[in-house]
Amino acid sequence: MRIIAVLFLVIPGIISAxxxxxxxxxxxDDLYPLFFHVGVQFFIGFIFLVGGIAFIGGFIVHRDRKRQYDTKNTNMKS
Incomplete structure (x- = not known):
């Protein structure tokens, strides 16, 4: 089960990278033949970056809410 969770985090990380x-x-100015214009390639890269980060962030938030983890009520004493 943990392997599936790791894959859910690794694949969006690779897409973000x-x-x-x-x-x-x-x-x-190192363009790929798939994307013909600088603006199009930059925009697609930005979408990949934001999408990957949003997926990882949403996964972490969902896991924390599922486990009822609350950062507001934690007392940190040294």
């Missing part, structure tokens, strides 16, 4: 790579390459 690919989005960063697309945005970086469009800024340094």
């Amino acid at each position: 690919y989005g960063i790579k697309l945005m970086r390459d469009s800024l340094f």
Whole structure:
């Protein structure tokens, strides 16, 4: 069961990393034949980045709500 959870986090992480790579390459004029314009490649990279981060964040929030984890009521004493 934990393997499936890890895969749910790794695959969006890879997609986010690919989005960063697309945005970086469009800024340094290293275009791919799949995307013909700098703006299109940057936009698609941005969508991949935001989508991957949003999925990971939503997964963490869902897990915390499911386990009823509350950060407001924790007392941190040294």
